[in-house]
Amino acid sequence: MPIENIPEIYIEDKEESPDLFVYDFKMTNDIVKSKVNLGMNMFSFLQVGKKQVHFAGTAVAVNKDQSLLLKKGNWLWTELLDTNATYYCKLFFFSDKKLKNFLDKYSEFQSIAKDGSPYFIIRNDAYITSYLNSLSTISEVPTVFMENLLAVKFEELMLYLLQKYGRKFEIYLHSLIVKEKSQFKKIVESQIDSNLKLEEIAFLCHMSLSTFKRYFIKEYNVSPGKWLQDKRLQKSKEILEQGDLKPSDIYLDFGYNNLSNFSTAFKNKFGFSPKEA
Known part of the structure; x- marks a missing residue:
């Protein structure tokens, strides 16, 4: 549609x-x-x-x-x-x-x-x-x-x-008058646990992708891709430490197309593989 x-x-x-x-x-x-x-x-x-x-x-x-x-x-x-x-x-x-x-x-x-x-x-x-x-x-x-x-x-x-x-x-x-800043952050921070792409999050914020990126950097002092990756990796680490799920169970939920990319990003951030979490 x-x-x-x-x-x-x-x-x-x-x-x-x-x-x-x-x-x-x-x-x-x-x-x-x-x-x-x-x-x-x-x-x-x-x-x-x-x-x-x-x-x-x-x-x-x-x-x-x-x-x-x-x-x-x-x-x-x-x-x-x-x-x-x-x-x-x-x-x-x-x-x-x-x-x-x-x-x-x-x-x-x-x-x-x-x-x-x-x-x-x-x-x-x-x-x-x-x-x-x-x-x-x-x-x-x-x-x-x-x-x-x-x-x-x-x-x-x-x-x-x-x-x-x-x-x-x-x-x-x-x-009807909601401050753009608070609404923007509310939408962005609700997507940490999702696998939505930046383009989709920008749409929810009623912005083009380029406008979204500019506004994001102004609010968070970091690129949206880097910020979301760090937040999602931190969340995935917390889930794996609970011991109920394996890396292969969760990588799709955090926006990664395959387990290998997820494992590489995880190890680059934390210094050890997700299997060792």
Whole structure:
């Protein structure tokens, strides 16, 4: 299943990186399952059909009576047709910059951000219906006015949801802003026991491989390949010292293609072979 980078695939001018972006998603296929790299936080206003979104450790399903605010990240989602063989939702993407500006302006809290739920369910009501109609109306305005109009509509929506859901929504908005450094280290250090390649870890960090390497060296003062090798060899040594497993049982788990390469790297680091651990 190919990875879809959203909203990039919907933006016609690939040189642009808008802070606010609206896209009307429609389909008439039976079922669409998508592996998605969501690069911006996103409102998904479902109007016809059903949507299921799977995250790490949790999932959520909504119908046309509900909408979702989704945290940026890597998700798997399924869009199901309604009885009239149509699926339609309006997507409203917003950058961290716009969210931070809104919270600086309207939030009473300064430091309550925690890495919480990846979604917030919004109950569709008369206001949401009217709001979506207004978004459709402004889609026809000249591009030169669009940026300012979307900024006004974004603030209007956020203020409405803030008064509707209160502190629960405010705390959720803060949770969307996770410091890159802490999140980066959390992802990297969770992969010590895995056999993922650097390219795969970079994807989980939402970075290209070259960006990942530069950021890693800045944070750890060593190359990611060297750091991961040392951490994984140390972990493998601890496992072998327990006496329950042999080198041939574990080398694949620590990213080595064969036992010989594992044994050589192990001996270079510790001065003795894994059989002697």
